[in-house]
Amino acid sequence: MACADADGRVRLKAWAELDRLADAPAWSLGSADVRTAISGSLLVTGDALGEVRLWDLEHTEPRQIGEVVRPHQAPITAVALVDVAGRGFAVTGDSGGTVAVSPFDRGGLDHRPLRRMQLNSKVLSIATLTPTKSLIWCRQGSLVIEWTLADASFDEPSRVS
16 A cells, blocks of 8 residues: 655555554655555656656665656646556656656656647546556546557547546
């Protein structure tokens, strides 16, 4: 489980081992108002400065992988990690309605997003539906991103509500 505080501190603890959230160790993993997503031993964080970081959780403390990237000009409001045919992507959304898809590997996040979309509505949440689909909720509704496995890019989004 990951729980982020407004001051940039993130608490991490296995759900089965958690009696009280206050007992979970906390680390500064972002500037302020951090959003988190976990997949396996990886954690992605996005913060109020529009910065995205990738973390390795296989150690006693999270270790940053690569450099900080800044694919957003507005505060990040949602993050997700997606694996498409063995390639990793961080999908991030911000308060201005921009969604960015940033590939990553063992060296960290790519500085240039693979794709950027402007939704013109604050991104509220991002969820992985299947290995090839992500659902993005924003104030004006929701849409689905369909991933193409051949080149790990994605098709135009389709509105679902």
